[in-house]
Amino acid sequence: xxxxxxxxxxxxxxxxxxxxxxxxxxxxxxxxxxxxxxxxxxxxxxxxxxxxxxxxxxxxxxxxxxxxxxxxxxxxxxxxxxxxxxxxxxxxxxxxxxxxxxxxxxxxxxxxxxxxxxxxxxxxxxxxxxxxxxxxxxxxxxxxxxxxxxxxxxxxxxxxxxxxxxxxxxxxxxxxxxxxxxxxxxxxxxxxxxxxxxxxxxxxxxxxxxxxxxxxxxxxxxxxxxxxxxxxxxxxxxxxxxxxxxxxxxxxxxxxxxxxxxxxxxx
Amino acid sequence: xxxxxxxxxxxxxxxxxxxxxxxxxxxxxxxxxxxxxxxxxxxxxxxxxxxxxxxxxxxxxxxxxxxxxxxxxxxxxxxxxxxxxxxxxxxxxxxxxxxxxxxxxxxxxxxxxxxxxxxxxxxxxxxxxxxxxxxxxxxxxxxxxxxxxxxxxxxxxxxxxxxxxxxxxxxxxxxxxxxxxxxxxxxxxxxxxxxxxxxxxxxxxxxxxxxxxxxxxxxxxxxxxxxxxxxxxxxxxxxxxxxxxxxxxxxxxxxxxxxxxxxxxxxxxxxxxxxxxxxxxxxxxxxxxxxxxxxxxxxxxxxxxxxxxxxxxxxxxxxxxxxxxxxxxxxxxxxxxxxxxxxxxxxxxxxxxxxxxxxxxxxxxxx
Numbered sequence: 001x002x003x004x005x006x007x008x009x010x011x012x013x014x015x016x017x018x019x020x021x022x023x024x025x026x027x028x029x030x031x032x033x034x035x036x037x038x039x040x041x042x043x044x045x046x047x048x049x050x051x052x053x054x055x056x057x058x059x060x061x062x063x064x065x066x067x068x069x070x071x072x073x074x075x076x077x078x079x080x081x082x083x084x085x086x087x088x089x090x091x092x093x094x095x096x097x098x099x100x101x102x103x104x105x106x107x108x109x110x111x112x113x114x115x116x117x118x119x120x121x122x123x124x125x126x127x128x129x130x131x132x133x134x135x136x137x138x139x140x141x142x143x144x145x146x147x148x149x150x151x152x153x154x155x156x157x158x159x160x161x162x163x164x165x166x167x168x169x170x171x172x173x174x175x176x177x178x179x180x181x182x183x184x185x186x187x188x189x190x191x192x193x194x195x196x197x198x199x200x201x202x203x204x205x206x207x208x209x210x211x212x213x214x215x216x217x218x219x220x221x222x223x224x225x226x227x228x229x230x231x232x233x234x235x236x237x238x239x240x241x242x243x244x245x246x247x248x249x250x251x252x253x254x255x256x257x258x259x260x261x262x263x264x265x266x267x
Numbered sequence: 268x269x270x271x272x273x274x275x276x277x278x279x280x281x282x283x284x285x286x287x288x289x290x291x292x293x294x295x296x297x298x299x300x301x302x303x304x305x306x307x308x309x310x311x312x313x314x315x316x317x318x319x320x321x322x323x324x325x326x327x328x329x330x331x332x333x334x335x336x337x338x339x340x341x342x343x344x345x346x347x348x349x350x351x352x353x354x355x356x357x358x359x360x361x362x363x364x365x366x367x368x369x370x371x372x373x374x375x376x377x378x379x380x381x382x383x384x385x386x387x388x389x390x391x392x393x394x395x396x397x398x399x400x401x402x403x404x405x406x407x408x409x410x411x412x413x414x415x416x417x418x419x420x421x422x423x424x425x426x427x428x429x430x431x432x433x434x435x436x437x438x439x440x441x442x443x444x445x446x447x448x449x450x451x452x453x454x455x456x457x458x459x460x461x462x463x464x465x466x467x468x469x470x471x472x473x474x475x476x477x478x479x480x481x482x483x484x485x486x487x488x489x490x491x492x493x494x495x496x497x498x499x500x501x502x503x504x505x506x507x508x509x510x511x512x513x514x515x516x517x518x519x520x521x522x523x524x525x526x527x528x529x530x531x532x533x534x535x536x537x538x539x540x541x542x543x544x545x546x547x548x549x550x551x552x553x554x555x556x557x558x559x560x561x562x563x564x565x566x567x568x569x570x571x572x573x574x575x576x577x578x579x580x581x582x583x584x585x586x587x588x589x590x591x592x593x594x595x596x597x598x599x600x601x602x603x604x605x606x607x608x609x610x611x612x613x614x615x616x617x618x619x620x621x622x623x624x625x626x627x628x629x630x631x632x633x634x
Contacts, residue, residue, distance in 0.1 A: 046292050052306055053566055054292050090294065091570050186504075187496040188314060188563060188577035243291055249496070250313075255288045 030070045032267040035236065037063035039260025041082035043109065044089070045139075047149060048250040049185050055086035055105050061258060074117035074129070080258075082109045107149065108140045109256075117160060129160040133175055135220065137244070139254075150252065151204065152244065154180035156220055169226045180216040180246075183208045187249045209248060217245040226264065234264040298568040300340035304333050306567050307349055307363070314563050316493070316579045317358065318500040320587055320595040325500070328352055342368060342569075353573070357598035359532060359558025360576035374557060374598050377529040379466070381553070381608035388414045391466050394614050395433065398463075401617050403431060408453075410446045411435070414466065417443055419450035421457060424626045427633050430454035431622075433463040434478060437470030437534040444477060451481050455517050459629040461622070462542070463526040465552060465609065469533025472561070476512075479541035483511035484519035489544035490537070490588065491581040494561070506585060511541050522632050523548045524625040528609055529600070532556035539601060544583075550603040551628065552621045557600035559588065 041061035046054050061082035068075050086105045113136070117129040133156045139149040158175025183204045224238025240258040245251070296302035296309075308329050318325055332352040336345065342365070350371040353361045361373035378384045379391065391414045399407060399418060407420025419432040432450045436442065454460050462482065469475075488510050493503035525542050527535075527550050536555050542548045560576025567573065576597065580588045588596045605628065607621040 042288065044289055044292055046294060048295075051566055052295055052310070052568070054289075054294055056289070088566070090298070091566070091568075186494070188316075188494040188561070241288075253292050255291045257288050 030068070033067040033264050034267060035063075035065040035067070035262050035264045037061075037065070037080075037236070037238075037260040037262035039258060041080075041084060041109065041256065041258045043082075043084050043086060043107070043254065043256045045086070045252065045254035047252045047254075049187070049252070050105075050149075051088075053091060054089040056089050057084045057086040057104075059084045061109075061260065063260065063262070069117070071122075071127075072119040074115075076113070076115040076117065078111070078113040078115070080109075080111040083107070084109060105149075108138075110138045110140075112136045120159075125164055127162045127164060129162075130157070131160050131173070131175070132157050133220070135177070137242075148183065148200070148204065149185065150244075150246070150254070151183040151208075152180055152216070152246070153182075154178075154216070154218070156218070158220070167228045169228075170224070171226070172221070172223045174219065174221045176213075177216060177218045177220070178213055180211040180218075181208060182211050182216060182246060182248070184246070184249065184252065211246065211248060215247050217243075219243045232266045236260075236262040236264055238262070294568065296568050299338040300336050300342075300345045301338050303345060303567045303569050303571070304336045304348065307565075307573055308333065308352065310563075310565050310573075311353070311361075311575055312500075313498050314495050314577045315356070315361075315575050316495050316503075316560055316577050317356070317595060317597050320579050321356065321358075321597070323356065328355055346371075346571075349571075349573075353575075358560075358576060359556050359598060360560050360562050360574055362574040363571060364573070365571040377556070379528075379530060379609065380611040380614075383611040385611070390611060390614075391435075392416075394465075394609070394619060397614055397617055397619055398431070398433070398622065402619065402622060408446075408449070410443050411441060415441050417446055419446075419453060421453075422461075422626065425630045427458040427630060428456075429626060429629055430457035430460045431463065432460070434535075434538075435464075435467055437467065437474040437478070437538065439471040439474050442470065442474040442477075444474075447478060447481065451515070451517065457521065458633050459521050460518060460523045461526060461625050461629070462523065463622075464531050464535045464538060465526050465528040465621070466530045467532070467535035467538075468530055468556070469535055469558070471534060472537070475534040475538040475541070478538055480512045480514045482518060482523065482542060483513045483545050484516045484547070485511065485545055486513060487511050487544035488583040489541045491583065491585055493579050493581070495577045503579070506581070509537075509541070511544060518547065521547065522629055524629060525550045526621050526625060527552040527555050527601070527603055528621075529553050529556055533558045536601060549605065549628070550601075551605045551607055551625045552603045553606060553608050554602045555600040557596055557598045559597055 042058040044056035063080040065078040115133040117131040120128045136153040154177035156175040156177040160173035162171040221241040227235045242256045244254045296306040353373045356373045359374040364370040403420035409418035415435045422429045491506045559580040560578035607624040
């Protein structure tokens, strides 16, 4: 399934890559944009440190982005937040059944991304950018003693393709993390008892590891549509997809899909 | 035209990706008897801490208990095989709960009293009432609800005044931190202290550590521990040191007795080990339950739940915590300094034998 998705994404990039290096005169003016997004954040994961079972759920998410740059070079800063109760999947549990582990995980998800785009090529209808994202994903589980499930910062190069219509624009981007700095709970995660003299920052530092692409696989993809409402404002609809598979210290597989709509304002 | 094609392609991608979301995740074990047996066996294999300390060949036990398991095995037979499997561990923290079939602890549950085969909580309440009515002075204080009633007060014993505190649990939600601190203040002018953790089956490290730090007066290393940190049975973290961290020195020159019995388990056994590191503490009662490890809880594919201990506990010198014969104490328990067993008949006659012994002993050692 992972390979199928990568092939779809590569195919998408290739068929749209019929363009030449260069830039339009109009694109040389620097501009800044701010974007507010909201929608539904869906997260499913199997984290074997906690359970063999899949936990999944969806909830409202909020996102704020800031773009700055010109046609050739763009910088983007994004922050996203969601609070999701992920329930155990594939297992009907009676209301009166005692659960010694956790039948649900109340989680806080926080992302912070910085991306630098550089225009690779452009024609009348399309622009293709190479980008590098410094991405930080954090899952904190309130249910499990406010313990962090995943702190994952990665450097992910990727391609961003945009169709340049008069009012309508479509875009797609895909990136793959090459190097990750990841902290997950200790191997013997304790789900019931509190820790003795537990220092979360010390614990994070102890569990922080640099992971290579074999230990930390991932696909980050976005697809979306923007409609210019006026010279200064646009509407955006997009879908963000994230797949992560981290093998250390035990396998965590996580898939998230974020359906959102937003408003862009040119400053 | 191009715009339309782009739109169609984008819509197709929007269908493909969301449809893939859950299909990218697959649980490792099927929800049949084989999958469930393997799920429990594998997680114990990956996490259980005391395989080497207890000389257990887990691979051979899989063959013994798993040989008759097939995808068509009925729940009752699966439960029997799994309880047989974890029963070999004799571990107070190895536990399975199968809704509709029962629950099973790897370590045989003991009777509350040496002269009666009962595990009724109502009998604990009788004991607590005897202590409150027949031993404590009238100004005793209590909080919480039965059988987790915390209470403290003073006992006149000869010419001495002895402070008494019952700590029935270390479960964080039930542990009244301020109430225990009030007890400490109340005990400042007492000649000696008795801390009763009989029938305290444990709780959280957070609570027992707070209690140790309140009643200890010397900073002492009382145990070391190692947690599993990898798939091999000998994959462990380095030693973690566990120290008492005294918050006061009120009881430095005062003898303390800790009352224990066969229901004193888990966190309360750690409390006992912490207190026993102090030069002014002795224990009276019966051998404790024998469950030292921190626990890991898991759910099987069919919803049955189980618990296991992922830790091994060592003496301050770094030697395995064993009895005099060299057996790891998980599943055996800690013997008291003075063995005086709880007897239901004595309690019903208004006598608490271990408490009587503790008072007599304290009268002899109070300076």
